Amino acid sequence: MVILGIETSCDETAISLLEVNNAGGKPVFRVLGNAVNSQIDLHRQYGGVFPNLAKREHAKNLVGLLSQCLDEAGLSKKKDRQEIESGLRAQISKILEREGGLESALAAFLSENSKPDIDLISVTHGPGLEPALWVGVNFASALSLSWNVPVVPANHMEGHILASIVPLGPSPASLPDISFPLVALLVSGGHTELVLAKDWQNYEIVGQTKDDAAGEAFDKVARVLGLPYPGGPQISKLAREARENNIPGHFKFPRPMLHSPDLDFSFSGLKTSVLYAVKNTGNLSKELAMDAAREFEDAAVEVLVSKSIKAIEKFAAKTFIIGGGVSANTRLKEEMRRAISVRSPETAFMAPPPDLSTDNAVMIAAAGYFRRNEARLASELNLSAKGNLKLHVN
Ligand code: KG4
Ligand code: ZN
Numbered sequence: 001m002v003i004l005g006i007e008t009s010c011d012e013t014a015i016s017l018l019e020v021n022n023a024g025g026k027p028v029f030r031v032l033g034n035a036v037n038s039q040i041d042l043h044r045q046y047g048g049v050f051p052n053l054a055k056r057e058h059a060k061n062l063v064g065l066l067s068q069c070l071d072e073a074g075l076s077k078k079k080d081r082q083e084i085e086s087g088l089r090a091q092i093s094k095i096l097e098r099e100g101g102l103e104s105a106l107a108a109f110l111s112e113n114s115k116p117d118i119d120l121i122s123v124t125h126g127p128g129l130e131p132a133l134w135v136g137v138n139f140a141s142a143l144s145l146s147w148n149v150p151v152v153p154a155n156h157m158e159g160h161i162l163a164s165i166v167p168l169g170p171s172p173a174s175l176p177d178i179s180f181p182l183v184a185l186l187v188s189g190g191h192t193e194l195v196l197a198k199d200w201q202n203y204e205i206v207g208q209t210k211d212d213a214a215g216e217a218f219d220k221v222a223r224v225l226g227l228p229y230p231g232g233p234q235i236s237k238l239a240r241e242a243r244e245n246n247i248p249g250h251f252k253f254p255r256p257m258l259h260s261p262d263l264d265f266s267f268s269g270l271k272t273s274v275l276y277a278v279k280n281t282g283n284l285s286k287e288l289a290m291d292a293a294r295e296f297e298d299a300a301v302e303v304l305v306s307k308s309i310k311a312i313e314k315f316a317a318k319t320f321i322i323g324g325g326v327s328a329n330t331r332l333k334e335e336m337r338r339a340i341s342v343r344s345p346e347t348a349f350m351a352p353p354p355d356l357s358t359d360n361a362v363m364i365a366a367a368g369y370f371r372r373n374e375a376r377l378a379s380e381l382n383l384s385a386k387g388n389l390k391l392h393v394n
Contacts, residue, residue, distance in 0.1 A: 008124065010190070040230060056100060059101060102138075121143055154364045159364045182317060193209070217271045219232065221271055225293060240330075254273055309339050319350065
């Protein structure tokens with residue numbers, strides 16, 4: 001089967017096409033198309049993501065990305081221009097009435113393209129920024145109606161988990177055997193949580209941040225250091241320079257909740273410590289900024305690794321995975337690998353490939369595959385955006 005993935009939960013508009021074949025009971029995956037449009041440059045001038053701006057950009061980009069992705073996959077079916085039937089046009093107008101120019105862009109696309117050979121649409125319905133999520137959800141509904149293809153609502157966080165497990169590359173590869181229980185550390189701009197999975201789709205959140213998400217802390221500290229949004233990669237680069245050049249240590253930041261008996265996190269105090277330390281310094285030299293970035297990264301990584309090991313030990317995890325934007329952080333991956341090899345060498349460690357660490361629609365298509373039994377035509381599903389959607393037991 002071929003699955004169309006749609007992702008618009010934050011500041012990346014993404015479309016994917018994922019082929020899944022069943023070989024002797026084992027699914028074999030192959031990515032046919034993967035198109036991502038990042039709005040980072042736009043949001044950078046505001047220092048963060050503005051939901052309504054994100055929504056407008058998604059609406060502007062979705063049809064172009066769909067077209068690009070179908071071309072990449074060789075699934076486009078161009079036809080002689082022919083206006084779409086007026087009843088369908090009216091229904092699409094109704095679904096997309098709040099999505100700006102998306103309605104006319106889709107109508108133009110449908111008048112020039114026949115239905116491609118796809119079997120399922122998988123769309124992120126949460127968690128994320130609601131105005132942004134709605135664009136994707138409504139786009140999926142309009143496509144389901146136009147093509148008579150069922151749609152399945154996907155959980156963005158389940159997508160981040162699957163990005164580490166499912167082989168999502170351009171060559172066919174089968175799903176590896178996974179040993180449960182599995183513990184996942186999900187770290188992104190909006191989330192920091194430890195998830196226990198006793199089996200596929202049987203999730204329990206066993207620890208989470210009490211205030212800021214880890215990615216949010218990276219972004220805020222970057223701003224304090226005068227670095228552009230998103231801060232994660234910037235901090236990481238500066239910290240690496242500090243290590244490579246053996247910059248002397250000047251700052252010392254706290255490791256919040258490092259020794260608390262639970263599996264929860266807190267990053268807001270750490271961020272405030274950086275803020276005050278930098279303020280007290282006055283004129284921040286490049287060397288001091290490098291030191292602050294390194295010390296902040298070390299502090300955040302130490303807490304994330306320590307709580308992950310605690311969770312692995314507590315639940316005797318056979319598999320540990322890391323996912324979400326912050327899992328692109330090399331230091332975090334290295335320290336996690338090292339700690340697991342010492343403290344729990346039997347636990348398998350899996351991380352997503354760098355291009356699938358941050359938001360993408362390939363992981364959303366994969367999430368839709370595992371929930372394909374929940375797929376319905378949009379007319380039979382009450383699809384809606386759920387900003388605070390939680391991972392749940394199936
Ligand atoms: O998963 P994601 O793309 O979007 C959300 O769902 O939030 O995560 C984005 C977050 C941002 O806060 C960004 O600063 C962070 O991931 N990030 C990183 C790195 N690359 C991205 N944080 C630390 N180190 C990195 N290399
Ligand atoms: Zn994400």
